Structure formats: structure tokens, C-alpha cells
Amino acid sequence: MFSKKTEYALRATIYIAKHSSEEKKLSIVDISKAINSPQSFTAKILQVLTKKKLIHSLPGPNGGFYITEPTLQAPISCIIDAMGENEALDKCVLGLKKCSSANPCPLHEQYKKVKFQLKEIFEEKSISKLAKELKNNKSLQY
């Protein structure tokens, strides 16, 4: 469904949402270990999320990443958007640029319904809600 980049972004964000606060920041070392992702690559991804103010960071001792209310309330679609994969959910299954209701590919109508449901999933649940649903620490393990 999504690229590795987006998968790591989602896992990291959910993990940060569950385990961090402004008082308890998480280092990239901790995060990448916890979600089983390549450290440096994950660091790049969190840089992007930080620049877009979806998460926050602070260097230095006891520094790290943390998340605040606005993002906790936001849907995970905002993470997907930040990774540039929002349009993946609009594409034609057969890869046709001109596919539309007016000029549909033979799978258009059925696939449209599924895409709609997917979008709903990603726009419905907030990040904090997902974090709370995480049953245990291992649920983000590879």
C-alpha cells in the first residue's frame, strides 16, 4: 500500500504519540529500535515531520522528539500527506491518468468505493486514538 518511508513515518508517529510528552522526549535511537526501522533513514523522515510541525524536536541532553495536542487530534492522513502519498489514494488501479467517471477504466466504479473507504479510515481516526489502541509495546514490532 504505502512506501517504506510512509510506513516508518506512521509507525514512528504512533509510537511517539504513545510514549512521549513534552517532558519525556524520545531519541531517534529509541524510536527506531522500538518500531524496527533503519535509524538514519528514520531520522530523515522525522526531520520532514518536524519541519512540517507535525512533531517537535529538541537537540541536546534529554532532547529528542515529542508530539503535542494539535497533531494528537489530527488524523493519520496528515502523516500520509506529509510523506507525499496522499495522491496514491486517488490513482487509477490500472495507472490511467484520464480515468474518471466520465471515461472510466473497467475497474473504476468498484475501485472507487474501496478508495473511499480507505480515505475514511485514514481521516477518521486521530493519532492519539490509534496510540491508545496500541495494546502493548510489541504491537509496532516488525
Place this chain on the structure above:
Amino acid sequence: MFSKKTEYALRATIYIAKHSSEEKKLSIVDISKAINSPQSFTAKILQVLTKKKLIHSLPGPNGGFYITEPTLQAPISCIIDAMGENEALDKCVLGLKKCSSANPCPLHEQYKKVKFQLKEIFEEKSISKLAKELKNNKSLQY
């Protein structure tokens, strides 16, 4: 959703199903033009489908690709399988290998339903049915 490879495979197969027969074979030149795909790359893909007997080919003048009943009756999932993307529909949205009903990621249950519907779409409609639903020649244009 799918890789370019799979997209081209699906478009090509549907196109062949609509426009070819054992008497009227289609050259790779015609096919790739019709479905707007890179010729040599598409040739490689059709080679795979040919090896797997999903389509057939014959070299020489008036040669080309064609399709026969067994594949016309088959669901498009067989093309997806041939391209090695069947497992894409089983993967966890967050990329977790251990994600399951017993140890679900926070999106597991909802995403499962969508995946089920997708599989249904791909297993439900036969290639010939899809070809017939192709309203006009342009419905496979990029």
C-alpha cells in the same frame, strides 16, 4: 496500488483480450502504443505472461500476442499473481510482519475489510468480462 509492471500487465492483457484472437494477433508495437506503455519494458512483461501460459505468442510475419479461452475466463487476480504482487494485498498497512488478528496493529481490523473487498474485485471479474466493459478504445489510454 500496484507497480508499473503490474499496471502494464493488466492493461496489456485487457487490451489483448478485447482486440485479439488466434486469427488476429497483436504485435508488441501495437499493444504498447494502444495502452501507452514503454515498448521494450512491456515486451519483457508479456514474455513473463507468455511463459506462464496466460497469453500466447508466435514470432514471424502476422505473429504477435493473443489470448485463449482459459485465460479469458480467469480472473484478473491471475495476472496480479503472475507479476508477484498478490502478497501486496496481504501486507499490513504499517508494514508489520507480525500483524495479525492475534497481534493487531491499530489499523488491522478496518484495513482487513478493505483488503477483502479488493481481493473480491480482483477475483470476481473475468478478463473477458472486463474487456467487454471497455467502452471504447480510448479507455486504456494514459
Place this chain on the structure above:
DNA sequence: ATAATTAAGGACAAAAATATCTTTAATTAT
């Protein structure tokens, strides 16, 4: 102030996906 710690930034590397080109083999028409 200094040292320690952590993220940011930039350059680079490896792997996978996508694509092209050239030669060979098969088939057909003449």
C-alpha cells in the same frame, strides 16, 4: 566556559524498479 548529548544537514551508497538497446531465434511469405 566546557563537555556531553542530541537532532539537522549534506554527501554518498546500495538496492530495486523502470526502461532501453542489441542480438538471436522462430516463423512465415515469397
Place this chain on the structure above:
DNA sequence: ATAATTAAAGATATTTTTGTCCTTAATTAT
């Protein structure tokens, strides 16, 4: 038989994705 036509096969190239490493900058604790 020969030439023409077409797919098969193999080598190579390009682009994108994924990943690493090293240096710099910011912050904090002492």
C-alpha cells in the same frame, strides 16, 4: 532457400527508493 517479420533473450542504462555515514548546529548539564 531466402528475405522479411516478429517475439525471446541478454546486457546495459537510468531513475527512484531505501539506506548509511560524517560533519555541523543546538541545547543542556556541570
